[in-house]
Amino acid sequence: MDFVIEHLKKHGIKPSVQRVAIMRYLMEHCTHPTVDAIYCDLQSQMPTLSRTTVYNTLSLLEERDALSVLTIDSRNIHYDGDTRPHAHFLCRRCKQIFDVPMPQGSADEMPETPAGFKVEHTHLYYDGLCDRCRVEEN
Amino acid sequence: MDFVIEHLKKHGIKPSVQRVAIMRYLMEHCTHPTVDAIYCDLQSQMPTLSRTTVYNTLSLLEERDALSVLTIDSRNIHYDGDTRPHAHFLCRRCKQIFDVPMPQGSADEMPETPAGFKVEHTHLYYDGLCDRCRVEEN
DNA sequence: TGTAATTTTGTAACGATTTCAAATTTATAA
DNA sequence: TTATAAATTTGAAATCGTTACAAAATTACA
Numbered sequence: 001m002d003f004v005i006e007h008l009k010k011h012g013i014k015p016s017v018q019r020v021a022i023m024r025y026l027m028e029h030c031t032h033p034t035v036d037a038i039y040c041d042l043q044s045q046m047p048t049l050s051r052t053t054v055y056n057t058l059s060l061l062e063e064r065d066a067l068s069v070l071t072i073d074s075r076n077i078h079y080d081g082d083t084r085p086h087a088h089f090l091c092r093r094c095k096q097i098f099d100v101p102m103p104q105g106s107a108d109e110m111p112e113t114p115a116g117f118k119v120e121h122t123h124l125y126y127d128g129l130c131d132r133c134r135v136e137e138n
Numbered sequence: 139m140d141f142v143i144e145h146l147k148k149h150g151i152k153p154s155v156q157r158v159a160i161m162r163y164l165m166e167h168c169t170h171p172t173v174d175a176i177y178c179d180l181q182s183q184m185p186t187l188s189r190t191t192v193y194n195t196l197s198l199l200e201e202r203d204a205l206s207v208l209t210i211d212s213r214n215i216h217y218d219g220d221t222r223p224h225a226h227f228l229c230r231r232c233k234q235i236f237d238v239p240m241p242q243g244s245a246d247e248m249p250e251t252p253a254g255f256k257v258e259h260t261h262l263y264y265d266g267l268c269d270r271c272r273v274e275e276n
Numbered sequence: 277t278g279t280a281a282t283t284t285t286g287t288a289a290c291g292a293t294t295t296c297a298a299a300t301t302t303a304t305a306a
Numbered sequence: 307t308t309a310t311a312a313a314t315t316t317g318a319a320a321t322c323g324t325t326a327c328a329a330a331a332t333t334a335c336a
Contacts, residue, residue, distance in 0.1 A: 120266035128258035
């Protein structure tokens with residue numbers, strides 16, 4: 001079975017045409033797209049797609065933990081179809097978001113969780129200048 | 139000299155009445171306020187204060203690294219006058235943001251930085267349920 | 277004291293997100 | 307099948323956080 005449909009079902013989501021398209025977009029792109037990027041890109045294949053559907057679907061996917069919501073960029077929410085633990089880097093110049101490995105020895109080991117809280121998600125964000133922008137900046 | 143004015147000068151910011159009031163608010167409250175919270179709370183003492191001034195001032199303070207911008211909550215930007223390294227926890231139920239210590243042995247040691255980037259800031263966010271909400275939830 | 281530079285202010289515009297009710301599609305039962 | 311109910315999608319309008327901008331007020335400087 002299609003890995004996208006499988007992924008949705010695993011998270012208790014009925015795989016409608018729109019949901020599959022949106023989830024597939026997220027799983028096949030490592031661009032950490034915004035709502036608008038997803039909407040505009042899918043528009044060509046699905047002319048009837050509504051912006052509201054993209055919002056609704058992303059909310060549902062978030063609720064069921066089928067994607068990762070990146071709040072690294074204060075100007076826009078970004079989405080990541082890769083839910084495996086990894087950190088992110090936002091370049092303040094080109095605004096691109098890069099995947100970076102989690103720190104410490106074992107690759108995907110999360111930072112130690114704080115006491116007294118029931119931690120459900122951990123996000124590690126860096127910002128600064130990416131390699132290219134570091135060179136290009138005057 | 140007043141520690142707020144001192145803080146502003148240290149970051150190359152001319153201490154106007156409004157800037158001092160906003161920076162003082164941030165340094166004396168550990169509530170991680172939003173723009174609106176700052177504006178509404180200062181309103182009573184400074185009736186002529188403009189929302190735009192709060193936005194302008196927070197932008198300036200961010201630019202000069204005189205505060206920390208928290209993007210942990212996708213619904214609202216929060217600000218933190220404490221720029222010492224520490225992590226944050228957002229409760230999904232009561233929406234409160236809590237300070238939590240950075241993980242690892244030495245208290246304020248940041249997670250290792252990724253190669254190939256010029257890292258300027260690091261943010262470690264957790265979300266889930268706080269102690270109180272964990273008990274109260276159904 | 278006068279002039280320039282900086283800062284603050286309020287209104288209007290903008291853009292992302294939500295609300296909501298109608299239309300469509302899908303599931304269920306006769 | 308066909309009828310009916312439930313779920314999903316859609317588009318328009320409303321909402322809300324943020325930005326743009328130009329005028330007013332304040333501060334710095336000669």
